[in-house]
Amino acid sequence: MALTAAELATVSRLLDEALALGAVARARWLQALPAEHHNLVPVLREMLSRAGTTSGLLLDRQPKLREHRTSRKAGSAQKAGDRIGPYQLIRQLGTGGMAEVWLASRADGAYKRDIALKLTRATRSRNVLERLFARERDIQASLEHPNIARLYDAGVSPEGLPYLAMEYVQGQPLTAWCDAHRVGLRERLTLLLQVTDAVQYAHARQIVHRDLKPSNILVAGSGQVRLLDFGIAKLVESEETAGSIVNLYARALTPDYASPELLRGEPAVPASDVYSLGVVLYELLTGNRPYALASGASAGRLAQAIAEIRVENPSARLAPGAGIARATTQDRLVGRLQGDLDALALKALAQLPADRYPSVAALADDIRRYLSGEPVHALPNQRSAEELIAALARNPNVRVKRRSSEGASANTGARRHADPAPEHRRASATALRITVQLAKAADGTHVWSHTYDLDVKDRVSARNVAGSVGKAVEEALAPFKSHGKRKKR
Amino acid sequence: MATITLLLQRVRDGQSAARDELFAVAYDNLKRLARARLRGGGRNTELDTTALVHEAYLRFVGSGELRAEDRRAFFAYASRVMRSVIVDSARERLAERRGGDAAHLTLTTQMADGMSADEEAILKVHEALTVLEAADPRLAQVVEMRYFGGYTEQEIAEALDVSDRTVRRDWEKARLLLEVALK
Numbered sequence A: 001m002a003l004t005a006a007e008l009a010t011v012s013r014l015l016d017e018a019l020a021l022g023a024v025a026r027a028r029w030l031q032a033l034p035a036e037h038h039n040l041v042p043v044l045r046e047m048l049s050r051a052g053t054t055s056g057l058l059l060d061r062q063p064k065l066r067e068h069r070t071s072r073k074a075g076s077a078q079k080a081g082d083r084i085g086p087y088q089l090i091r092q093l094g095t096g097g098m099a100e101v102w103l104a105s106r107a108d109g110a111y112k113r114d115i116a117l118k119l120t121r122a123t124r125s126r127n128v129l130e131r132l133f134a135r136e137r138d139i140q141a142s143l144e145h146p147n148i149a150r151l152y153d154a155g156v157s158p159e160g161l162p163y164l165a166m167e168y169v170q171g172q173p174l175t176a177w178c179d180a181h182r183v184g185l186r187e188r189l190t191l192l193l194q195v196t197d198a199v200q201y202a203h204a205r206q207i208v209h210r211d212l213k214p215s216n217i218l219v220a221g222s223g224q225v226r227l228l229d230f231g232i233a234k235l236v237e238s239e240e241t242a243g244s245i246v247n248l249y250a251r252a253l254t255p256d257y258a259s260p261e262l263l264r265g266e267p268a269v270p271a272s273d274v275y276s277l278g279v280v281l282y283e284l285l286t287g288n289r290p291y292a293l294a295s296g297a298s299a300g301r302l303a304q305a306i307a308e309i310r311v312e313n314p315s316a317r318l319a320p321g322a323g324i325a326r327a328t329t330q331d332r333l334v335g336r337l338q339g340d341l342d343a344l345a346l347k348a349l350a351q352l353p354a355d356r357y358p359s360v361a362a363l364a365d366d367i368r369r370y371l372s373g374e375p376v377h378a379l380p381n382q383r384s385a386e387e388l389i390a391a392l393a394r395n396p397n398v399r400v401k402r403r404s405s406e407g408a409s410a411n412t413g414a415r416r417h418a419d420p421a422p423e424h425r426r427a428s429a430t431a432l433r434i435t436v437q438l439a440k441a442a443d444g445t446h447v448w449s450h451t452y453d454l455d456v457k458d459r460v461s462a463r464n465v466a467g468s469v470g471k472a473v474e475e476a477l478a479p480f481k482s483h484g485k486r487k488k489r
Numbered sequence B: 001m002a003t004i005t006l007l008l009q010r011v012r013d014g015q016s017a018a019r020d021e022l023f024a025v026a027y028d029n030l031k032r033l034a035r036a037r038l039r040g041g042g043r044n045t046e047l048d049t050t051a052l053v054h055e056a057y058l059r060f061v062g063s064g065e066l067r068a069e070d071r072r073a074f075f076a077y078a079s080r081v082m083r084s085v086i087v088d089s090a091r092e093r094l095a096e097r098r099g100g101d102a103a104h105l106t107l108t109t110q111m112a113d114g115m116s117a118d119e120e121a122i123l124k125v126h127e128a129l130t131v132l133e134a135a136d137p138r139l140a141q142v143v144e145m146r147y148f149g150g151y152t153e154q155e156i157a158e159a160l161d162v163s164d165r166t167v168r169r170d171w172e173k174a175r176l177l178l179e180v181a182l183k
Helices: A005-019 A023-031 A035-050 A126-141 A174-180 A185-204 A245-251 A270-286 A299-307 A330-337 A340-348 A360-371 A381-393 A459-483 B002-012 B016-040 B049-061 B068-097 B115-135 B137-148 B153-160 B164-181
Strands: A087-095 A099-106 A115-120 A151-156 A162-167 A217-219 A225-227 A411-416 A431-439 A446-455
Touching: A005 A023, A005 A035, A005 B115, A005 B164, A023 A035, A035 B164, A087 A115, A126 A151, A126 A162, A174 A185, A174 A217, A174 A270, A185 A225, A185 A270, A185 A360, A270 A340, A270 A360, A330 A340, A340 A360, A431 A459, A446 A459, B002 B016, B002 B068, B016 B049, B016 B068, B049 B068, B068 B115, B068 B137, B068 B153, B115 B137, B115 B164, B137 B153, B137 B164, B153 B164
Parallel strands: none
Antiparallel strands: A087 A099, A099 A115, A115 A162, A151 A162, A217 A225, A411 A431, A431 A446
């Protein structure tokens, strides 16, 4: 509990009294506290139980000053003017544990353009690196898309330093750009479609990005999106560390955007990019990431954390000020996220790849459906309801009408409900409850009703239910047949 | 560097404007000194704040030049300045890691060293201390000097002109207050 300064002053004064007493006397003292201090008793009790121990959580570790990352020149062996292979360094753009990025130009004047030169630590033998980089260069050279920053070259300098020469993109990370420009929801989604276009293009060429996150998705001043670092995450991975959760940190992949399978060290698949895009989408919608994995956690705890990831609806996790940053109010934003966008984000973020959108194209398609006001596939209720209605309509004794029709005496109400089941069904807009009510059209008398619970991911079961509802309705209608009762929706 | 000596005297004489100036000058000096030390030390250098404050004293004030009370004031002051330097750099590092200007550092986010936890802890203590300052200024000062300044109990006792025992008691109490009441 956080105390106010006034309460804290009181606690401080009371502690003086208590600390002067022995252990037994302290317990009595606590009990004898006047009523006005009763709200402070739990706090005081905990403090007294800790008195004399040395288990300071916060204060035991004295802060030390460390070198600031952007000023970490000491760690770099390079300086402006140095040559790395055919490139000459101009100035450092940034550094970090695994790589540093320099603005550079061709030293031999082969072309004039400035490039971003990423220097990574040599993690494998020179031969392996050269082979790997050469292959990657060839694959990447095939990526020509207006939303993908080009990889011009990849190689190993005569000094044995691996480098990647990339298009130098000046821009702001997607989320930061959107917030800075107070970009509304629709425009954010439209920007994301530029990203999905690019990723889709690369997937068609069997290239998975593996490290999609806002800082890899830059927006230039013109509003054009550029993806950086396509497929190069694996180049900075070392052989010993690849594939092991223990070495996730060594790989320095950001865990916040990585899919569960990638965090477990499994190979990246296109669905891994779907997941990362889901995290980006979530952040674009809410200003928050769907969850935070503790940095510095042990491998075991991380593995557990991954298995326990539960993603809440975006509408329930808005960051403070998210509304303003999206040119609307907080309340309105909640309303706009509920339903379609909640379902869309959760589908992209399903724990199992098979439960996600089958492709980035499918994700993009659903975003487009949302933007054009069509029912999204992520929210399958409507579709199942349609199927059910279609099945019922085949019954000659039943005429299904829209609920809005006058005198509707029966309806199929499909509604989503929270899914309590654990494991892979966490991101679930897939549980469907259908209540069918049948009443006499003439006077509204209740004839029959039944509730069906089903998992609508399973199209077969949806059809079965439609079939059995149809049959049940028919049976229920049998006594009235001669009167030609109508079933309406 | 005479400036700090001079400013300390002005503060003692009750010139309140000198206080801000002293802070600014000391902040600047400490930060520069810290940078210089870090740069010399290679990749994973960590700086002990105590050593830094002592070195700052020697460099910027000079030994023997100060009256005892000014010297005391300097150390009390230096821990406040140190707190600012540490808190500011923790904030910068956190902001950077949250994507600030790290556009090109996409594969380099460091997590292995648990630095992030450190920075959050630092900011937490800083914020808690701000509340404690309003409730019990002396307790807060003891924490500031010990946690941010890295002083020993004796040094704190000397700077605050109280007994070692008082400092020990204050520290224990402050620790309990901060860790329980403000968590």
